[in-house]
Amino acid sequence: MNKRTYTISELAQEFGITTRTIRFYEDEGLLAPLRDGQRRIYSPRDRTLLKLILRGKRLGFSLAESRILFDMYDPANGSRQQLESYLQMLDEKNNSLEQQLRDIKSMQQDLEDARVRCLDALKNTFSPNPCGDSA
Amino acid sequence: MNKRTYTISELAQEFGITTRTIRFYEDEGLLAPLRDGQRRIYSPRDRTLLKLILRGKRLGFSLAESRILFDMYDPANGSRQQLESYLQMLDEKNNSLEQQLRDIKSMQQDLEDARVRCLDALKNTFSPNPCGDSA
DNA sequence: AAGGTGCTTTACGTTAACGTAAAGGTAATG
DNA sequence: CATTACCTTTACGTTAACGTAAAGCACCTT
Numbered sequence: 001m002n003k004r005t006y007t008i009s010e011l012a013q014e015f016g017i018t019t020r021t022i023r024f025y026e027d028e029g030l031l032a033p034l035r036d037g038q039r040r041i042y043s044p045r046d047r048t049l050l051k052l053i054l055r056g057k058r059l060g061f062s063l064a065e066s067r068i069l070f071d072m073y074d075p076a077n078g079s080r081q082q083l084e085s086y087l088q089m090l091d092e093k094n095n096s097l098e099q100q101l102r103d104i105k106s107m108q109q110d111l112e113d114a115r116v117r118c119l120d121a122l123k124n125t126f127s128p129n130p131c132g133d134s135a
Numbered sequence: 136m137n138k139r140t141y142t143i144s145e146l147a148q149e150f151g152i153t154t155r156t157i158r159f160y161e162d163e164g165l166l167a168p169l170r171d172g173q174r175r176i177y178s179p180r181d182r183t184l185l186k187l188i189l190r191g192k193r194l195g196f197s198l199a200e201s202r203i204l205f206d207m208y209d210p211a212n213g214s215r216q217q218l219e220s221y222l223q224m225l226d227e228k229n230n231s232l233e234q235q236l237r238d239i240k241s242m243q244q245d246l247e248d249a250r251v252r253c254l255d256a257l258k259n260t261f262s263p264n265p266c267g268d269s270a
Numbered sequence: 271a272a273g274g275t276g277c278t279t280t281a282c283g284t285t286a287a288c289g290t291a292a293a294g295g296t297a298a299t300g
Numbered sequence: 301c302a303t304t305a306c307c308t309t310t311a312c313g314t315t316a317a318c319g320t321a322a323a324g325c326a327c328c329t330t
Contacts, residue, residue: 009306019307024288038295038308052245055238058231060195062286072249075256083257090250096193097239097246103190104232104239110187111232114207115225121210122218144276154277159318173278173325197316 006042008033015054025053028063030070059100065093141177143168150189160188163198165205194235200228 012019025031026040030053033040042050049070056066072086147154160166161175165188168175177185184205191201207221 007306018289020290021288023308028287040307055242057287058195058235058238059242060193064286069245069249072253075249075253076259078256080257080260083253083260086253087250087257090246090253094243094246097243100193100235101239103193104235107190107194108229108232110204111225111229114204114210115222118207118210118218118221118225121213122215122222124211125215125218142277153319155320156318158278163317175277192317199316 004044006047008040008042011042011047011050015050017054022050025050025063028067030063030067059097139179141182143175143177146177146182146185150185152189157185160185160198163202165198165202194232 033042
């Protein structure tokens with residue numbers, strides 16, 4: 001059976017972030033863990049949300065954007081106006097993801113080129129260390 | 136024949152950024168345009184660098200990181216120490232790009248799911264406008 | 271010469287996403 | 301029962317990447 005709950009520091013450690021960060025996400029309305037007395041208890045769902053926040057961050061999403069995506073999870077209670085703005089945002093995000101895919105491809109090529117140049121420069125670097133050039 | 140030079144506002148307009156931003160990149164050591172008197176003149180190469188900066192930003196690179204990548208363009212004048220740190224950074228950046236690729240795939244799936252939910256919600260939304268429910 | 275256009279420098283302001291410290295509650299442990 | 305470990309709130313501080321004036325030069329036009 002899976003562990004059903006997590007403490008804040010467990011999550012912080014698992015994801016390599018600080019507890020301050022997790023509390024900040026809560027302040028921003030992205031998480032709403034239960035409480036045991038005054039202590040926060042995180043459910044597997046909270047943990048998933050946290051993972052999604054971090055994935056968003058790796059893709060350059062702001063916390064506000066991630067929150068909107070979370071709000072979109074059940075759109076049934078949104079007005080027509082709201083829903084259309086959701087659809088527009090989804091479309092824009094999709095476009096920017098496609099752009100990122102193109103950017104990654106060309107960036108990977110550039111990084112590879114840079115790597116070759118570095119390796120070449122290293123090959124031509126006479127060791128300036130005291131080991132002696134025994135060849 | 137290509138236009139050989141650009142003014143700051145030409146570049147700003149082309150890339151949809153402000154002149155302040157371009158000057159800021161210069162302050163940060165990413166650009167070094169020539170001068171005509173006190174005015175900046177940008178070469179095709181400057182324009183390319185600007186494009187690379189913006190591509191980097193779309194992928195979450197900081198300006199400092201982009202500058203290092205620029206510094207890496209001719210690594211011949213770097214120490215062994217320097218070169219090895221370059222290689223390490225290139226490796227890390229590569230890893231994070233691969234991670235971003237995975238993130239984009241799953242994010243695209245999630246966005247598509249959200250789109251379906253939104254469309255569904257829209258379909259079930261009785262027009263609250265005054266057009267009358269003529270069916 | 272008066273005004274407009276587009277550039278310049280200088281400098282203070284702003285926002286997101288936390289960092290960091292202070293002061294204190296509570297539960298287990300020696 | 302005092303210490304340790306882990307949690308809490310409150311609040312001010314920090315950094316990157318610009319935004320936003322303010323004040324002025326240089327050239328062109330009317």
